[in-house]
Amino acid sequence: MRTLFTHGTIVPMDGTATALAMLVEDGRILAVADDLRPGDGTHVIDLHGHTVVPAFADCHTHLTFTGCQVVDGSLAGCRSVAELSDVLLQAVRAQPAGGIVRRWNLDDARFADRRPVQADLDAVSRAVPIVLSRVGNGASLLNSAAMSAIGLDRTVPTVEMRDGERTGWTWGEANHEALEFAVLSLTDAEIAAVARAAADLAVQEGVTTLHAIEGSFAGQAAGDRGRSNQWLERLLPVLGDLPITVVPLDSQLDSPADLARIAANGHKVAGGDLFLDGVLGAAYISGMARAALDDPYADGQGGSGHLLLDDATVTSFLMEAARHGVSLGAHAVGERAIAQFLDAWERVVDAEPEARRLRPRIDHGILPREADIDRAGSLGVLFSLQPVFERRSGGPSGQYAGRIGPARSRRTHRFRSLLRAGVTLVGGSDSPMNRIAPLEGIGAAVDHSVESERLTPLEALAMFTTGAAKAGGLEQERGTLSPGKLADFVVLTGDPLDPRQLEACRVRETWRLGRKLWVSAAPRAPLI
Known part of the structure; x- marks a missing residue:
């Protein structure tokens, strides 16, 4: 079906001038011009003066970590050790036998009382492994069960020690091992949910392409171990079911x-x-x-x-x-x-x-x-x-x-x-x-x-x-609204080319392959 988008401002991003209309058929752009007219059977969509730009790409994301914050839960709102303990106690009680508790975005710098440590987590559970990734994923806090499961219950340079005791905090190589342990503990169903959650966040912001940095950093550049990237291999099968394009960046570089x-x-x-x-x-x-x-x-x-x-x-x-x-x-x-x-x-x-x-x-x-x-x-x-x-x-x-x-x-x-x-x-x-x-x-x-x-x-x-x-090596298909390219585009409120309007611009609609993925007036979820 042909669709004509009219009465808007089309920004092709290919060096040509802005135009008033765009014609799309079978997921590709046919024409961008001021004087396009609908033919027989053409569906017409009035843009009501809104601006159309190529769909966005985000070229540095950690898709798994992003989705985990939605599926597992974020600790961004925690402001005290007591509040953190309550959250973790509920998570442990809900955890099936053999599972682990994963939580993300812990920001200990914003705690009103003190920094949490391993003893606080052990007071919640010494049996169920608990892995809490700090904001930015550059450090993590573990209980003793997680330390033992990962093999960090020994002297490791990047496991913090105070007065001869482990505090539970890790960074560097130990943190990479903790994150690998957390991600590989995801079930197949959780991996699918994590990927979908990240994709949903993307389309709401006008993004139809994510560059996903995926793989364990543990042992990076330490020497060939002849291992596959299980982290990425388990993710790849679900990417084709997402409403976005994912460019995987294999980052497991032993x-x-x-x-x-x-x-x-x-x-x-x-x-x-x-x-x-x-x-x-x-x-x-x-x-x-x-x-x-x-x-x-x-x-x-x-x-x-x-x-x-x-x-x-x-x-x-x-x-x-x-x-x-x-x-x-x-x-x-x-x-x-x-x-x-x-x-x-x-x-x-x-x-x-x-x-x-x-x-x-x-x-x-x-x-x-x-x-x-x-x-x-x-x-x-x-x-x-x-x-x-x-x-x-x-x-x-x-x-x-x-x-x-x-x-x-x-x-x-x-x-x-x-x-x-x-x-x-x-x-x-x-x-x-x-x-x-x-x-x-x-x-x-x-x-x-x-x-x-x-x-x-x-x-x-x-x-x-x-x-x-x-x-991403995708410029033949994406990045501009040129005839022949894929019909991936975003409808914006306001004019993003006007510095006075830019801060007020919002994503109104996200389209991929000529199909509407999301509209701002609908519940904040893709329409797929």
């Missing part, structure tokens, strides 16, 4: 040899969180790896962070990715980590010139050196950014300023500088750390605290449309 396995499974993009350094913002707690900076931190904790991998290992990962035709993404936040990635990619393209056709990407890329901005452009390295982090932590009184000083904090998230250097900017959220909400990300990129780094609304919109499509 060694460079995993790139052969990833390529053999048909994946052209991978990684996203090959950790070259640690964190800079809200996910950090004492003991965790920090972003690798050129100069010391300014928050009194000392040091300048450190690189988690040596140069030879990073080069080996990128070289193997290139040999197998896989575009690899890596977590690099500080100057030294970003430089390390660019150095390694430069070695790869010098040795394998054909590798330039690939699209390696730096995920986060918060604090690049000036010279590395231009170098990224010349090397064709994409920057996968989460603009909302700048809104949350940037500015002269923000968290970045507190950690690295006001002067250096003006150099975070160099949106305009990177774009000027020819770098393709890719938009994401890092969900569940931030909500899947591209309009918020677009607004944050337009409203950078440093005026010279702000993007125009059109440039920011490109991060979540054309740039995102390029990152």
